[in-house]
Amino acid sequence: MDDLLPEDFTVFNKIIRVVKELFRLYGYNQIETPPIEYYEIFAAKSGEEILQRMYVFTDKHNRKLVLRPEMTAPVARIVASKLSRRPLPLRLGYIADCYRLDEPQWGRRRRFYHGGFELFGSKDPIADVEILMIVNDFFRNIGIAEFSFKIGHVGIHRALMNRAGIREEIQDEILSLIDRARIDEARDLAKKNAKNLAPIRTLEELILIEPAPAKNLVEKVLGMLDNYEEAAEAAMNLFQIVTLASKTINSELLIYYPGFSRGLGYYTGMIFEVYGPLAEVALAGGGRYDKLVELFGGRPVPGVGAAIGITRVYQYLVDKLGQTEVVQPPDVYVAPLSQNAWGYSLDISRKLREQGIATEIEVMARGISDVIKSCEKRGIRFLIIIGDKEVEQHQITVRDLNRREQTQCSLEELWRIADLIKGGR
Incomplete structure (x- = not known):
């Protein structure tokens, strides 16, 4: 677990600002859930890989708890309970720390x-495409110009396994193995539990297909599924999503991986991850989960969503793209030259902040030359100097450290100084 220093937070907060702006632009209302959840929230459908990596503990009341490893399940829990009577559609957003x-x-x-x-609230492709558009906008707005979507459809895989007579819990295991590139184990488990091997052979063929731009490849896959109505319907759903998404997203960025699966067991339809060319781990991911709310005792409510990996995007921006952000200095620095000037300086600082001006005050009793050097090093342009004379005469001395100019004014003219400082930002 990492410490975040002030310079780290300049980039980190930039990412969060972009996410929050997308909340506003797309109409998503922000929520928060506790970082500690009951183990059962994640036990059913989180997938083997996450279950093995959760922080699990028992409290003094003998309740089995976890530090949340992801956020979709807790959000679905809220929709099933506290938000169950809200009108649909529900658009919910979050910024949260998770633990694995x-x-x-x-x-x-x-x-x-x-x-x-x-x-x-919606099963229709337009909802899936809204999520893809949000993620596309995020990467464009954050300054990552090169990226692509890795797209798949769990519904195709599950339909073929349904046709083969494989139970849902075994399907979850098979998809988890595929996600971890343990293809041979997945195939063996499928064949062991299948009552009809023909659909499994088709699934095996799908997994071996090389990825390609989605629109054309989905059409090819549709042709392989003529004998499997449910799987063909899932493939047609993916075709509709890709066709609609291509109207707002560069179609060359939408790459279909027929063998792609994700480790979370609650996915039922389209799934995706986003990759940049300079890293092998996904920077974002998501998909459709139409049965998750019902799993938590709620009414049947379809859902689709995405998670931006804020920490990974931060690392990508800094480590791979070399982006840095300078810690923003205050607009003005107030330097009292004696203890007698402390109260007057604090009052001036308060008045400046009331006008929206970021103001720091000298608290170390340094000499004025040292204060000036410190301000210049930090990039602070305006310095307000308060000595005994200024206190007695209710005046303010303002020094512009860029222009090497100094002016004086009365306390009543503080508004003029405030305008000067705002103009020099």
């Missing part, structure tokens, strides 16, 4: 932040 017991390496931290968008 990963081996620390680039792109994997034991504590990491997600910025999420969850849309409840």
Whole structure:
């Protein structure tokens, strides 16, 4: 788990600002859930890989608890309970820290932040495409010009396994193995539990298809599914999503991976991840989960969503693209030259802040030359100097450190100084 220093937060907060602006632009209302949840919230459909990496503990009341490893399940829990009577659609957003017991390496931290968008109430492709558009806008707005969508559809895989007679819990295991690139184990488990091997052979063929731009490849896959109505319907759903998304997103960025699966067991339809060319880990991901709210005792409510990996995007911007942000200095620095000037200086600082001017005050009793050097080093342009003379005469001395100019005014003219400082930002 990492410490974040002031210079780290300049980039980190830039990412959060972009996420929050997308909340506003797309109409997503921000929520928060506790970082500690009941184990059962994640036990059913989080997938084997996440279950093995959760921080699990028992409290003094003998309740089995976890530090949340992801956010979609807690949000679905809220929709099933506290928001169950709200009119649909529901657009919910979050910025949250999550925890997984990963081996620390680039792109994997034991504590990491997600910025999420969850849309409840619609099964139609237009909802899936809204989520893809949000993620596309995020990467464009944050300054990552090169990226692509890795797209798949769990519904196709599940339909073929349904046709083969494989139980849902075994399907979850198979999809988890595929997600971890353990293809041979997935195939063996499928064949062991299948009552009809023909659909499994088709699934195996799908997994081996090389990825390609989505629109053309989905049409090819549709032709392989003539004998499997449910799987063909899922493929047609993906075709509709890709066709609609191509009207607002560059179609060359939408790459279909027929064998793609995600480790979370609650996905039912389209799934995706976003990759940049300079890293092998996903920077964002999401998909459709039409049965998750019902799993928590709610009414059947379809859902689709995405999580931006804020921590990974931060690392990508800084480590791979070399982006840095300077810690923003205050607009003005107030330097009292004696203890007698402290009260007057504090009052001036308060008045400036009331006008929206970021103001720091000298608290170390340094000499004026040292204060000036410090301000110049930090990039602070305006310095207000308060000595005994200024206190007695109710005046203010303002020095513009860029222009090497100094002016005086009365306390009543503070508004003029405020305008000067605002103009020099």
